Amino acid sequence: MTLRLLIGMLLLSCGTALLAAELRLYTEDYRPMSFIDKGELTGMAVEVVELLVQRTGQETRIELVPWTRGYQQVQHEANSGLFSTVRTAKRDPLFQWVGPIAVGHTSFYARRGSGLKVRTLQEVERLQSVAVPKQWYSYEYLSDRGLKNLYGVPTPQQMTKMFKHGRVALLVANNLTLDEMLAEQGMRREEVELQFTFMDNSAYIAFSKNTDPQLVQRWQQALEQATRDGSLQRIQQRWFSEPYKVPGIAPTP
Missing domain, CATH: 3.40.190.10 (Periplasmic binding protein-like II)
Structure with a gap:
């Protein structure tokens, strides 16, 4: 077996492992970002997350919980995240961040x-x-x-x-x-x-520090692509009544 083939197989197995681990995301009842309508979870932020799930292929479960509970859970639980979360100087070191998904x-x-x-x-x-x-x-x-x-x-x-x-x-x-x-x-x-x-303020998806950084990077890259191809803007326009400026996203290093 050549070294190049071996490296390729290792990279493939790492990617498969990332996708195999279920990601649990928490959100709160906060219209129009995330809420229950006719028994279904919906909202602007929910649509953005669903788009990123589709593009990353990541197995994901979304739960609607009180915000305080979700905030505490994500600080201690591996493979978890919370949306939508305002990114601040105090919160910055507590999480890994994907976004912004909205700016207001x-x-x-x-x-x-x-x-x-x-x-x-x-x-x-x-x-x-x-x-x-x-x-x-x-x-x-x-x-x-x-x-x-x-x-x-x-x-x-x-x-x-x-x-x-x-x-x-x-x-x-x-x-x-x-x-x-x-x-x-x-x-x-x-x-x-x-x-x-x-x-x-800018709204983000906050991932736990115990979530694989490669997974978080994949989500950030998927969001950047959604910004470039106009998918993010179309979601925003469906949900917000006033003109919305799509957040600029710095390229991932």
Whole structure:
């Protein structure tokens, strides 16, 4: 047997082993990124993941769980990942990253006609309280900047419900998910007005440190190809009502 043939067989066996190991991905109920509709898991991020599964040939199981549970699981479980996850300096060393799969920004919104005008975090702090899902990076971001009137809630749905019924004056929302958050409470975008944007964010798939780096690289390469051939943009356009700019992706070294 020649050395070249032996190396080829070893590479083939390594690739087969990567595909044979089942990958478990966790996601949360967060429209329009991932949610259950008529008994089926769907959403923008789910479609992106399904496309990458198809292109990598990786056997994958997706589970809808509370975000906090998924976040903890992926830090300890091999061959696992979590989506969609905002990539931050604090989180960066905890995971291996594939993305971005979406780029947006997070802002404060008030009820239209309320007369409320806030333009700085100092002005926000003068309000009685600001409800934010405690597992969101927005909560961590605002807390780190000394906002004392933060009220942590368990879900985005609870935050939006409190906003609808006037229990809080401001809604914290990403521009890409605002419409769906409001629709769940029977509201429309026309009923709110932007106060100011306080954070840009990019959504990624976060893989556990115990996942094979070659597998993660294959997923990143598949995402880059989907960006180049327009597949990612077509998925975004189906799910987002406002014009969407496809995230630029640096080539994999």
